[in-house]
Amino acid sequence: MVMDKDIKISIRNLYKIFGTKPRAALEHVRNGLCKAELMAQHHHVLGLQDINVDMRSGDITVIMGLSGSGKSTLIRHLNRLIEPTAGEIIVDGENVLTYGERRLRKLRREQMSMVFQHFALLPHRTVLENTGMAQAVRGNPRSDYEGEARKWLDRVGLGGQGGQYPHQLSGGMQQRVGIARALASNSPIMLMDEAFSALDPLIRTDMQDLLLELQEELQKTVIFISHDLDEALKLADHLVILKDGQVVQQGEPQDILLHPNDPYIVDFISDINRARVLRVRSVMESPDDPDQSFAGEVDPDDTLESVIATSGGDTALCYRVMRDGHQIGVLDMKKLVRALVPTGAAQNGMRAQAV
Template sequence: MRNDRDSKTTKIEIRHLYKIFGPHPEAMLEHVHAGMGKSELMETHQHVLGLSDINVDVKEGDITVMMGLSGSGKSTLIRHLNRLIDPTAGEVRVDGENILDYDERQLRHLRRNRMSMVFQNFALLPHRTVRENTALALTVRGESRADYEQEAARWLDRVGLGGSEEQYPHQLSGGMQQRVGLARALASNAPIMLMDEAFSALDPLIRTDMQDLLLELQEELSKTVVFISHDLDEALKLADHLVILKDGYVVQQDEPQRILLEPADDYIVDFISDINRARVLRVRSVMRAEGEARGGVTGEIGPEETLEEVISKSGGDTSCSFLVQQDGRKLGVLDMNDVMRALVPTGASEHGLRSRASA
């Protein structure tokens, strides 16, 4: 997977991005360059450091999840990608072009044709029907009803809302409204999809549904998705590449499996301490590529299976060993002992947020 990442084209490059909120953001930049932190800048200069030196590559066809607690700057960051917010300094390159150099017309073209967005609060137009909402991107481009009707119906069908074309958003439940939001983004047919806490406002069950739907659609469409979330379970489920933000800077970014196995600092350790590791860790990240199985091989498993699935296959027998195979090729072996070792919880770090909170 990690080698994969190097071979993929970079769709969006974020380089040295800074955002400072306040009356004189440019003047504050040198303080930030000199190493001043978020709280210090607030105290001494009454400016809010929104983003500090962000560098992220978003690969084509990946789901890149940016996660962090509220106030970590994740929503600010995603709004820089289509310039709903302009940065104080830095570059955002989409397909190699710096979109900060774009004039109004180019920017509009970018928003209409190359990027679509799904919002936390759905942000549907309440006075338009579901069909008209779904076709928003198409109508904005100037297509007539006859042109967009089929397209809208197709996407509504795809997200499981066929037949509600004539209804108004307020007649739908939250989950259904967000399906319209998703259909609206998909109907624009843009290669990049920005999702700002798209599922955070939904009930847990519906949220899981929507996540599955997104993964299913992604399988088929391979969009470049930038997904914002504050929910680690969601982030781990969806992410090909996970960026963890805190106070406006990137704490760690990597493949989710690696973040779980090699957390960079106490903050991350705290973050991952109460995650269900068995459900998130996959065979490929804990298997041994070399060597032979210790006991006899009890079965074969795929590299993308989660440890939970392996445990259920083993029936709880810790002496089992499995052969990891893909397309008939042997990739490695996995002993249940390795599984157990990977499942040892990291626990809350001694100096981290959680221990302080409980003290």
């Protein structure tokens, strides 16, 4: 894992309570009332509770949770489509909650762009005009942004469709326009609210690949909301799991998979094809015995599934893990097979205590 990336967005002690008197309700929550109690006793909905997340520049941070867990509320706090009850949101070292209207608009226009679940394209504008929306909003004339918009449409595979209206395109194509629109704003941060959830499974996979491919090149700071664990594991550099407005666990996805610290997460990951998601680097050991014999070499980013295929299922083998021509670890097939057993809860985690 690369640890030297700057922290781009930092959420500190964020609370959101929906209701008529959120400030008073906040006191109750700080005094230890849980979501259900707050609803029953004070008729306020606890949306988010004490959220602390750091999002690194150039990373895809995936916020995952079931519906009602507060993930869409959380992402809307970043550009203040929803105002928090308490806490701080720090972007590039500045607390955006102190921003006035003008400064906030500048943030939304130049620093952040957003992709929506149901695309939210302007139905009365052409695809090209939609793509250039961010620039048009800034007041740039059409001739200035047209070339740029066309470039991004080409980039998402919609070259030559600029003259159409959104309703003439399929859902997947509309979301490509949504992504092109976000990219054409040239903002360093991209917020994606369940961006692929409304698409067919096949198209969704396509779009995920497109996002990863674009990310490889553009290195934006992406905050991606999802309720789909497979999607989250595929995209995330940093995974945040929300439940009832609280962060249950966050960290590197491989790490969460191997050491879930909550029964909720164990439930979540129990249906996952671990061989396809886990990678060699997560289960390898440091190379301590130089005289060991190896059956071959593998890459640290190979999935366990591909290693099993290479080994032909022989658990007696050992592989040398190589990166850039240097050995960085040893992969024991026995260790690999053990990592595939799904109930790998941490010994000191909540699940161990609960049992």
